[in-house]
Amino acid sequence: MARAAAKNADVVVIGAGIIGLSIAYQLARRDAGRVVVLEKGAGVGEGSTGASSACIRLRYTHTEIIRLAQSGMTIYRQWPEFTGLSSPRAAFQHTGVLWMLGEDRQTVEAERDRMVDLGARALMLDAEGVRERYPALSTCGATLDLSGKHDHECTDHDSYLFEVEGGYCTDPRGANQDLLEAARRDGVDVRLRSGVEAVRSQGGRVQGVDLADRSRIDAPVVVNAAGPWCNAVNAMAGLELAWTLRPTRVQVMYRVSAGEIRGELPLVGDAAGGIYFRPDSRGPDGRGQQILVGSIRPEDEQEEVKDPDHFDRSLDPDMRQRLLHALHHRLPSLEYRARVTGIAGLYTMNEQDVHPVVGPTELEGFVVANGFSGHGFKLAPAIGSMVAQWLTGKRAEFDTDVPMEFLSLDRQSLAVREKSVLA
Numbered sequence: 001m002a003r004a005a006a007k008n009a010d011v012v013v014i015g016a017g018i019i020g021l022s023i024a025y026q027l028a029r030r031d032a033g034r035v036v037v038l039e040k041g042a043g044v045g046e047g048s049t050g051a052s053s054a055c056i057r058l059r060y061t062h063t064e065i066i067r068l069a070q071s072g073m074t075i076y077r078q079w080p081e082f083t084g085l086s087s088p089r090a091a092f093q094h095t096g097v098l099w100m101l102g103e104d105r106q107t108v109e110a111e112r113d114r115m116v117d118l119g120a121r122a123l124m125l126d127a128e129g130v131r132e133r134y135p136a137l138s139t140c141g142a143t144l145d146l147s148g149k150h151d152h153e154c155t156d157h158d159s160y161l162f163e164v165e166g167g168y169c170t171d172p173r174g175a176n177q178d179l180l181e182a183a184r185r186d187g188v189d190v191r192l193r194s195g196v197e198a199v200r201s202q203g204g205r206v207q208g209v210d211l212a213d214r215s216r217i218d219a220p221v222v223v224n225a226a227g228p229w230c231n232a233v234n235a236m237a238g239l240e241l242a243w244t245l246r247p248t249r250v251q252v253m254y255r256v257s258a259g260e261i262r263g264e265l266p267l268v269g270d271a272a273g274g275i276y277f278r279p280d281s282r283g284p285d286g287r288g289q290q291i292l293v294g295s296i297r298p299e300d301e302q303e304e305v306k307d308p309d310h311f312d313r314s315l316d317p318d319m320r321q322r323l324l325h326a327l328h329h330r331l332p333s334l335e336y337r338a339r340v341t342g343i344a345g346l347y348t349m350n351e352q353d354v355h356p357v358v359g360p361t362e363l364e365g366f367v368v369a370n371g372f373s374g375h376g377f378k379l380a381p382a383i384g385s386m387v388a389q390w391l392t393g394k395r396a397e398f399d400t401d402v403p404m405e406f407l408s409l410d411r412q413s414l415a416v417r418e419k420s421v422l423a
C-alpha cells in the first residue's frame, strides 16, 4: 500500500516526553517554523517522565551539569511565567536538599564553596544544625546493614551539605501536559497515537519519517527524543551510537506518613541506607503527606529491560523491604505499620558516564537527545533551550549558556564521582 502524500515540517521531534516537548516548546518560542511532535502513546507522560521522582537539585560533579540544573530549577520555579499558563498542573515545591553522604568536613566545605562560587546557595550543617531544621531526621552516619540481620549502632555524623534552593516538581506528568498545552498554543503540531516506524534518508541526509498509520512527513531535521525507546529510533536511522544507552528498570516506593513526622522534611540523599527520599505533596488522598523513597545504589540501576513496552511496573517485595528499613533508620519516629505503594519505571542509563548525549549525528539533520539516566526531568528545560539555540541560532528568555557541544556524541566520557543517580 502506498504511503499518503508527504506533509512538510521544518523539524520533526519523535517523542512527547519532557525532553521532546521541551525542545519543541523552546523552538516555538523562537519561531522556528513548522514543528511537528510525534508521540506513539495516547497521551503524554507514558514513558520515563510519568514515573519520575522529579527531584530538582544542583549538586553534580561537573560545573556544566550544575549550570544546566540551575537553569532547569529557575524555569520550574517560574513555571507559570515560562509556560504562559495561568493555572499549570505542575508546581515547584521548595524543600531544600540535605546530603547525608558521610563525607568529612573538608569535603563538605569544598563542595559548599564550589557551589557558592557557581551562584548556588549552599551551607555546611553539623548534626545540631540538622536537628534544629529537621527534628524528625536521625543524624546517624554509620552504614546500615540492609539485610536487617545484624545489629546497627547509630553514630552521629557531623558534616552535611545543605542546598538551600532545591526541591521537586509536584506533578511530573502534569508538567509534561503543561508543555503539551503551551506548545500547541504556540503553534506546535503535537500528534498523539502517531508512532514513527521509519526514518528516511538519502545521500547521508535525513529526509523525514514514516508513521505507523502509513502517512509520512518530510523534514530536514528530525530529533530523536524517544526516551527508553531511543535505540530503536536510532536503528531506524541506520545509526549505532558509540554510547551504550540501556533502558533500565528503576523502582520507587511511596509511604503514607500522615502525622508521624515532626516538622518539615527536605529532599535527602542518604548514603547510610543507600536511599533518597522526599515529602510528596500528592498522596493517596490527594492531600499529600506521603514520602517518596528511591535507591541511590549503583546496583539498583542495573536491570536492563529489552522491550520498553513490556516490563514489570510493580515494586519488588525485597526492594520494598530494603527501602522501608533504610527509611525507618533515618526517620525513627515512623511506625512500622503503614500504607506502602510503589512503582517501577524506566530510564535510559548511559553506561559510559550516566549523562545524556545531545547533538547532531553522522546522519546530517538527525539529532539525538538520549540517555538522560536519572537526571532528565531537572535538565529538560535547559536541554530544550540548548537544542533550540543550536538549531535556530536565536536566543530567548530563560536560555542556558552551556553549549550543546558539552554533551555531544563525540565528547569524551565525563569523569563522575559515582556512576549512579548521584553522578
Ligand SMILES: Cc1cc2nc3c(=O)[nH]c(=O)nc-3n(C[C@H](O)[C@H](O)[C@H](O)COP(=O)(O)OP(=O)(O)OC[C@H]3O[C@@H](n4cnc5c(N)ncnc54)[C@H](O)[C@@H]3O)c2cc1C
Pocket: 014, 015, 016, 017, 018, 019, 020, 038, 039, 040, 041, 044, 045, 046, 047, 048, 049, 050, 051, 052, 053, 054, 055, 056, 194, 195, 196, 197, 225, 226, 227, 228, 229, 230, 233, 250, 251, 252, 344, 345, 346, 347, 348, 372, 373, 374, 375, 376, 377, 378, 379
Ligand atoms: C523512577 C524514576 C525516577 C526518576 N527520578 C528523577 C528525578 O528525581 N530527577 C530527574 O531529573 N530525573 C528523574 N528521572 C529521569 C527522568 O524522568 C527522565 O530522564 C526523563 O523523564 C526522560 O524524558 P524523555 O522525554 O527523554 O523520555 P520519555 O518520558 O520516556 O518520553 C519519550 C517518549 O517517546 C515516545 N516514543 C518512543 N518511541 C516512539 C516512536 N517510535 N514514535 C513516537 N513516539 C515514540 C514514548 O512513547 C515516550 O512518550 C527519573 C526517572 C524514573 C523512571
